[in-house]
Amino acid sequence: MALPQAKQTATEERLAALTMPDAGCTRKAREAALARLREMGLPGRRDEYWKYTRPDTLISAEAPSAALFETDEPMMFHEFDRLKIVFIDGVFSAEASDDLTMEGVSIDRLEDICCKDIHWAKELYGVLEARGQTPVQRPLAALNTAYASDGVAIHVTGKPSRPISLIYRHASETSDAILHHVIRVESGAEVTILENGPAASRFNKCMEIDIADGGTLHHIRAQGRDHQRRAATHMFTRMGTESVYKSFTLTVNGVLTRNEQVVELTGDDAVAHVAGACVGDGEFHHDDTVFVTHDAVNCESRQVFKKVLRNGATGVFQGKILVKEGAQKTDGYQISQSLLLDDDSQFLAKPELEIYADDVACSHGSTSGAIDETALFYLRSRGVPTKDATDMLTLAFLAEAVDEIEDEALAEVIVSRLQEWLARRS
Amino acid sequence: MLEIKNLHVKLEEEEKEILKGVDLTVEPGKVHAIMGPNGSGKSTLSYVLSGRDGYEVTAGSAALEGEDLLDLEPEERAAAGLFLAFQYPVEIPGVGNMTFLRTAVNAQRKARGEDELSAADFLKVIRAKAKSLKIDADMLKRPVNVGFSGGEKKRNEILQMAMLEPKMCILDETDSGLDVDAMKLVSEGVNALRDEGRSFLVITHYQRLLDHIKPDVVHIMADGRIVKTGGPDLALEVEHNGYADILAEVN
Numbered sequence: 001m002a003l004p005q006a007k008q009t010a011t012e013e014r015l016a017a018l019t020m021p022d023a024g025c026t027r028k029a030r031e032a033a034l035a036r037l038r039e040m041g042l043p044g045r046r047d048e049y050w051k052y053t054r055p056d057t058l059i060s061a062e063a064p065s066a067a068l069f070e071t072d073e074p075m076m077f078h079e080f081d082r083l084k085i086v087f088i089d090g091v092f093s094a095e096a097s098d099d100l101t102m103e104g105v106s107i108d109r110l111e112d113i114c115c116k117d118i119h120w121a122k123e124l125y126g127v128l129e130a131r132g133q134t135p136v137q138r139p140l141a142a143l144n145t146a147y148a149s150d151g152v153a154i155h156v157t158g159k160p161s162r163p164i165s166l167i168y169r170h171a172s173e174t175s176d177a178i179l180h181h182v183i184r185v186e187s188g189a190e191v192t193i194l195e196n197g198p199a200a201s202r203f204n205k206c207m208e209i210d211i212a213d214g215g216t217l218h219h220i221r222a223q224g225r226d227h228q229r230r231a232a233t234h235m236f237t238r239m240g241t242e243s244v245y246k247s248f249t250l251t252v253n254g255v256l257t258r259n260e261q262v263v264e265l266t267g268d269d270a271v272a273h274v275a276g277a278c279v280g281d282g283e284f285h286h287d288d289t290v291f292v293t294h295d296a297v298n299c300e301s302r303q304v305f306k307k308v309l310r311n312g313a314t315g316v317f318q319g320k321i322l323v324k325e326g327a328q329k330t331d332g333y334q335i336s337q338s339l340l341l342d343d344d345s346q347f348l349a350k351p352e353l354e355i356y357a358d359d360v361a362c363s364h365g366s367t368s369g370a371i372d373e374t375a376l377f378y379l380r381s382r383g384v385p386t387k388d389a390t391d392m393l394t395l396a397f398l399a400e401a402v403d404e405i406e407d408e409a410l411a412e413v414i415v416s417r418l419q420e421w422l423a424r425r426s
Numbered sequence: 427m428l429e430i431k432n433l434h435v436k437l438e439e440e441e442k443e444i445l446k447g448v449d450l451t452v453e454p455g456k457v458h459a460i461m462g463p464n465g466s467g468k469s470t471l472s473y474v475l476s477g478r479d480g481y482e483v484t485a486g487s488a489a490l491e492g493e494d495l496l497d498l499e500p501e502e503r504a505a506a507g508l509f510l511a512f513q514y515p516v517e518i519p520g521v522g523n524m525t526f527l528r529t530a531v532n533a534q535r536k537a538r539g540e541d542e543l544s545a546a547d548f549l550k551v552i553r554a555k556a557k558s559l560k561i562d563a564d565m566l567k568r569p570v571n572v573g574f575s576g577g578e579k580k581r582n583e584i585l586q587m588a589m590l591e592p593k594m595c596i597l598d599e600t601d602s603g604l605d606v607d608a609m610k611l612v613s614e615g616v617n618a619l620r621d622e623g624r625s626f627l628v629i630t631h632y633q634r635l636l637d638h639i640k641p642d643v644v645h646i647m648a649d650g651r652i653v654k655t656g657g658p659d660l661a662l663e664v665e666h667n668g669y670a671d672i673l674a675e676v677n
Contacts, residue, residue: 373479378516379526381476382586383504383534392529396520396569 007041010059011139014042017061018147025119026110029126033145036130040139049136052316052348053258053287058140058232063176063202066228069253075167076196076222077413082165083107085152089170089200090177092150096169104158105191110151110180121153124182128208128236132262135322136291141234141260144206148180155184156191156215163192163218168199170226175200181207185215185243192218192407198226198254205233213240213267220410222417223259224252227283234260241267241296248405250414251278251286252421258287265292265299265327275304275404277414279421280313280345287316288336294327294357303334306401308394309345320352323360332362339397340370341390391422427625428452428475428594433486435467435474444470446650447486452594452643455622459636460629461661462647463669468629469513471647472598476510477503490594504530505537507593511583511600518570523582526570527552527589534590555588559615577608584615595619596627601635613638633665648673 003011015034023030043055057064085107086096092109100107113119126145132138154164166181177200185191189212199205211217223231231254237245251257263272278286292301307315317336338347349366371393379389395418402418405411428451435445444467452458462468474481475488477500488495490506498506518526532542543551556566559581571579580600587595597616601609616626616639628639636644636658644660645652648669653676654660664672 375516375518377478377500378512378518379530380500381478381504381510381512382526382530382590383501383537384530385501385533385537386499388529388533389501392521392526393518396518399520 003041007044010044011038011042013061014059014143020147021149025113025116025122026125029122030146033126033129033142036133037139037142037146040133040137040142042139042143049289049318052318052350053256053285057230057256058202058204058258063174063200064228064230065173066170066201066226066230067173068170069198069225069227071225076224076417077165077194079413080163080165080194080409082163082194083160084165084167086167086169087150087177087179087199089172089175090150090179090203102160102162104156104160104189105164106155106157107164108153110148110153113153119153120155120184121182124184124208124210125180128210128238129206129234131238131264132234132236138234138260138262140204140232141206141236144178144180144204144234148178148206151180151182153182154191154193155186156189157186159190163194165194165196168195168197168203170198170200170229173201176202178204179206183207183209183217185209185211185217187212187240188214190216192220195219195221196223198224198229199231201229203229203231203233205231207235209235209237209245211237211239211243211245214242215240216244217246218406219245219247220405221247221249222252222414223249223254223257224417227253228255230254230256232258234262237261237263237272239263239265239267239270239272242269243267244271246273246404246406247275248401248414249276250417251276252417253284254286255283256285258289260289261291263292263301265294265296265301268297268299270296270299272300273302273304273404275302275401277306277398277401277418278315279308279418280310280315282311282313284309284313285316286314288319290319292321292332294321294323294330294332296327298329299327300331301333302404303336304401304404305336306398307338307347308341308398309338309347310341312344314345315347317347317349317351317366319350319364320354321362321364323355323357323362325356327357328359330357330360330362332360334364335400336366337397338368339394340368391419394422395419427454428488428490428627430488431486433474433488434484435470435481436484438480438482443484444650445474448650448652450645450652452625452627454625456642457620457626457628457639458643458645459641459661460627460645460647461631461664466647467650468647469598472510472596472629475596476500476508501533502537504590504592505534509587509590509592509595511580511587511595511597513599513602515571515579515583517572519572521570523568523570524552524566527586530586531589552589556585558618559585559588560611561585576603577605580604580608580612581615584612588615588619593623594625594627596629598629599631600628601630601632609635610638633661636661646672648676
């Protein structure tokens with residue numbers, strides 16, 4: 001079916017501003033992605049999946065400029081011993097990065113594998129993204145696969161002693177970065193991936209994660225800093241038998257963020273937790289779009305998303321659990337909640353369950369509310385000043401999501417960042 | 427210590443007057459009990475004194491050691507030495523009991539210009555006080571009142587009182603929902619805090635709590651006023667004859 005004219009025009013205008021990198025072994029995947037994208041067209045305002053988030057500035061030919069956040073504060077996770085991989089405005093910086101060798105893992109820059117005809121990543125690049133295009137289209141991810149200019153391929157074969165830390169620095173006010181990472185976690189291997197930084201004025205990031213039987217991947221991400229940055233990110237995760245995937249995202253600041261998580265549980269007894277805490281103030285729009293597919297027996301999935309919004313900020317949650325026929329004993333849980341600190345902020349939620357197996361336990365809930373006045377009075381009656389009491393209740397509200405982080409030291413860093421955000425309020 | 431004069435209070439949203447001229451003076455070191463039938467305004471009095479929203483004082487005054495309470499925010503009243511043990515202690519998921527108590531203790535100390543307690547000192551004090559109330563380490567770690575039994579919640583209120591060391595303690599139906607053993611434990615906790623510089627206002631329906639916490643003065647409240655004041659015997663009279671006789675006598 002032909003695309004509506006407006007959509008086709010918008011798509012071609014965007015594509016005209018891009019150049020496909022000289023791509024070696026990813027060439028075929030990129031061309032296929034471009035063909036997919038041309039068929040779908042870039043998202044428009046009238047697309048159901050973009051009902052609550054305006055895609056205009058994410059698809060425009062030029063990235064809207066974003067001022068840099070002036071601060072002397074060190075970036076997140078600076079106190080952790082980790083292997084740093086640094087991108088500045090979406091370009092890998094060998095100078096700022098650590099040596100990429102570590103026991104239990106091999107890391108290649110996308111550019112390097114592009115020159116090779118054979119590489120394990122070829123079997124993954126664009127593959128999970130393509131699978132993730134049904135039943136819902138994700139055109140920005142296809143665009144990413146076709147045009148990604150940088151990224152890394154991480155092959156985890158053991159249990160590396162340090163987390164791998166992807167750091168996205170932002171240096172130019174008009175940067176428009178497209179990064180694509182592929183990660184394969186082999187059977188029994190385990191890794192922690194950290195991500196942080198604003199990356200660029202506009203950031204399109206795609207991560208494809210393939211976790212083999214018994215593999216484990218922890219992912220902790222902190223998006224923040226620059227108030228005017230925009231980001232559209234996709235994480236596609238395919239999970240084997242008894243594999244574990246735990247992802248947590250903290251979002252502070254940013255005029256527009258759309259984070260899509262597409263998780264497919266394909267092996268029995270796998271466990272997937274995706275969680276997020278976001279705090280937004282003023283011109284802030286944050287969208288968590290999650291799609292979890294259960295296609296195996298006795299798997300567990302949890303979605304826990306909490307948003308604190310004030311001064312007209314907007315939060316969006318679109319979360320789905322799809323339980324396919326035969327995915328018996330599925331344990332699916334989904335909760336999305338917002339704490340609205342004033343009447344100007346809004347939370348838009350679309351929780352969905354679609355179940356084709358008869359022996360499953362799935363639950364979902366979504367709430368939106370103000371600070372609990374009774375609890376506030378209780379704290380104040382014990383001598384806690386109103387602002388401190390409000391902050392305590394706000395952190396308590398976010399705790400269920402932060403608790404999804406297994407590593408206590410990392411969880412503490414997230415909490416302290418949230419406390420800083422609260423403290424910034426006059 | 428506490429001086430309430432001709433206090434008139436109505437609900438903010440409605441015209442209904444709940445307190446219709448309460449006069450009450452509590453001297454330092456004394457335990458006063460307020461008894462009265464349902465709807466007489468006992469709990470409203472405790473809420474108004476602690477500064478809860480939703481009430482409007484239309485006349486009268488309430489002062490703690492000469493300081494006008496009604497002008498202060500709830501947290502300022504707490505720092506001034508007022509404490510309300512809630513009839514229904516509030517559950518606060520996500521806030522650890524210990525964190526809550528330490529924040530409260532230090533907020534009050536700070537408001538009074540005193541040094542904050544270090545984590546180690548705080549821990550030492552709370553452990554000793556928790557032990558005497560049979561509150562174990564687990565209860566201290568759990569979120570405030572979440573999953574606590576009725577008795578545990580009331581013991582937790584008394585622990586807060588013990589930690590905050592207020593001058594004026596108001597106990598709002600602290601006996602409700604308690605079995606005999608729990609009532610004894612809570613009462614012992616209260617009695618341990620009795621001190622010549624500390625006063626108590628014990629609000630209760632029943633005389634049985636007053637067997638454990640012996641009052642110096644007993645007031646009967648009805649229809650928004652203190653209608654009768656007497657010694658401990660007055661509570662016994664209520665227990666034997668109910669409120670009807672007293673109210674008939676007053677009217």
